[in-house]
Amino acid sequence: MNYRYGQLRNIGHIATNEDPKKQKATDELVDAIGHSHDILLRATTVFPFTLFPDTLTIDRTKITITHRDFLAAGDVISIGIEDVLNVAATVGPVFGSVNIATRFFDQDKPYKIDHFWRKDALKIKRIAQGYTIARQKEIDTSALSTQELAKTLDELGKVSAEDTI
Numbered sequence: 001m002n003y004r005y006g007q008l009r010n011i012g013h014i015a016t017n018e019d020p021k022k023q024k025a026t027d028e029l030v031d032a033i034g035h036s037h038d039i040l041l042r043a044t045t046v047f048p049f050t051l052f053p054d055t056l057t058i059d060r061t062k063i064t065i066t067h068r069d070f071l072a073a074g075d076v077i078s079i080g081i082e083d084v085l086n087v088a089a090t091v092g093p094v095f096g097s098v099n100i101a102t103r104f105f106d107q108d109k110p111y112k113i114d115h116f117w118r119k120d121a122l123k124i125k126r127i128a129q130g131y132t133i134a135r136q137k138e139i140d141t142s143a144l145s146t147q148e149l150a151k152t153l154d155e156l157g158k159v160s161a162e163d164t165i
Contacts, residue, residue, distance in 0.1 A: 038146040040153065041127050043120035046095065050115050056098065058127055060141070060149070063100065065113060077111070079104075084132050086110070089125035096121025100128070123154065130157030 041058045052068035062081060068074035079102050086101040088110070096118045101110040116124070130153030134141055141149050 040131075040146060040150040041123060043116055043124055045113065045115040046117060049095070054113055056113060056116075056124060058124070058131070060146075063128060065111070067113075079111075081128075081131050082135055084128060087125050087128035087132065089121040091118045091121055094118055098124050126155075126157035127153045128157070130154060133157070 037059055039057055039059050042055065044055045045053045047053050052070060052074070054068060055064075055066040057064045057066075060081075063079045063084065065077045065079075066074060067077070079100065083102045083104060084100060085103060088099045088101075090097045090099065094117070095114075096116050097112055097114040098116060098121050099110040099112050105111050127150060133156055134153065141152075144152065
């Protein structure tokens with residue numbers, strides 16, 4: 001149990017000891033938080049092709065895209081892993097882009113992030129697609145360490161050997 005998780009659990013017990021329903025709800029929320037912020041992958045777009053580089057982060061519960069417009073300004077979009085329908089990578093010899101289709105964005109026009117390094121775009125695709133497959137098959141991944149989960153999802157999201165790029 002990490003320090004932050006311990007702090008949340010202690011706060012929950014202090015705040016709701018007198019009401020069992022509140023205590024149960026607090027405990028469930030704290031348990032849900034648990035390892036949800038463990039980062040499986042973080043990639044940043046390439047400067048100078050993007051003057052203010054964007055960041056894509058995949059953790060145990062969501063994909064977060066931080067699109068920067070200026071030094072301390074930008075947009076942050078979080079997409080629950082369960083809402084991801086497909087992740088595709090378009091790559092060239094050096095750079096790549098990632099397209100994310102979700103239940104909420106127009107499926108004919110997925111969310112696109114350009115100018116990743118080629119290897120980063122492919123890794124994003126493999127891990128996100130692997131996670132999508134695992135969620136669709138209702139596989140419980142909570143027992144795996146962060147490193148084991150990232151490696152396993154990367155393998156699950158790979159295309160077959162004869163289709164490699």
